[in-house]
Amino acid sequence: MTKKDLPKFVYADRGYIRFIRRARGQSVMMKEEPGTPEFWDHYNRLLRGREPAPTKRTFEALILSYYESDGFKKLKPRTQADYRTYISHIRKIWGTKDPAKIETHHVYELHRANAQRWRQANYLVQVMVVLMNHARLIGFIKKEHGNPAKGIPLFKQQSDGWEPWPDDVRAEFEALATPRARLVYELCIGTGQRIGDILKARWGHFEGGAYDLTQGKTNAPLWIPLTDRLKAYLATVEKRGLAVITDRAGRPASYRAVNDEMLAVRAKMKHPDKAKYVTHGLRKNATIELYLAGNKDELVQAVTGHSSVEMLKKYGGQLRQRELATRAQEARNRFEQNRKET
Structure with a gap:
């Protein structure tokens, strides 16, 4: 229209x-x-x-009201887009329903119905919590009824999340990568940032030998000194515009174009498990390397910008535990040796 x-x-x-x-x-x-x-x-x-x-009390009316609310308008554009995706699903199945008639078992059934996609199922519940909170604010449900979406047990992550790229996968990717794909790869490894923040990078953000940015997801300002490897690689890159990652005309490259290019490189690889190593896994590589270098949680967090230590632990995985345990036992051995000598 x-x-x-x-x-x-x-x-x-x-x-x-x-x-x-x-x-x-x-x-x-x-x-x-x-x-x-x-x-x-x-x-x-x-x-x-x-x-x-006066509007009839339906999820359709609730959703329209929420979109007009300050709570929604203050969300980051990326979060707004995510919310719209899940809210459209809720609107489709419950658009004509009265929110006051939704009970906990209805939300639980909605969650279970999407069990095959556990991330999406959990996000649906989280969005329902937000919508029902708004329903209370505008008088669609009474305060004493509580929020029927709260307390739903979410599905647990079925693994440690994104897989870090092993050395053989990294070596094969580096050998086959196009210049732009290799640049994205080096920036992800070198800075430990999400692909969205890499695509927003401008050459002016790298003055003084560091990447000066505000993370898109957390809105956290970060200043990250560049590794020697990344400095050396960036020195070989031709500057074709203000953006670091560009299209052929020197304009900022789109996420879709870059993602398709990364997929195309991986499609040429011979590694049998190449499909499970996605670009976001490189952020996990950076996190693990920081731990293997002997850094504590606070120092790793200063580089990656993870919002919690719990998330860091997931990214560090078993390698983080092994490194910490090794250092702890080495310290114990030194203590025992010193005690024998005294």
Whole structure:
């Protein structure tokens, strides 16, 4: 649907129709189908500056209200996009339902129905918690009823998460990588950052021998000294624009284009398990290398920007435990040796 198909002050907005009249400070979602009598009735009331009639309490109305809330507007764009994906699923199955009639067992059943994709199932529950909190704020459910989505036992991560790339996989990738794929690889390894933050990197962020950034996911400011290896590699890279990762015209490269290129390189590899080593796993490589170098949690966290030590432990995995245990036992041996000598 284009603007030509809509009347004055009405715009298509991310799957919804919105009435926007800035002179009056009006910005209202319209759930009616354009062209229907209900749509024109609502439109005419908005033109006259009148508030629409009280909304029936449904998930459709709850979702529209949440999208207008400060809580949603303050989310990072990436988080907003993630929320919209899961909210659209909830809207599809429960759009006409009254939120007040949703009980814990309904949310539990929704969670179990998506068990084959445990990450998505857990995210659905987390989004439901947010929606039902908003339902309480706008009076759709009573405070004493509590939040029916809270307390649902989430599925546990079935592994230690993304696999770090072993040496043979790294060697084969380095040999086959295109220049841009190799640059992404070196930046991920050298800085320990997520691919999203690598793609946002500008040459100006690398002044003074460090990567100066604000993480997209955590909004945390970081200043990360470059490794000698990364410094040497960046010195060989031709600067084709302000961005470090660019397309052929020197414009910032898109996530999709870079991801497709990384996949294409891995597709050429001979390693039998090549499919399980994704770009995000390189962040785990960086984390493990920092631990193997003898750094404590606080120092590793200063580089990777992980928001919690628990997440660091997952990224460090068994190698982290082995290194810490080795150092602990070596210290114990030194203590025993010193005691014998005294």
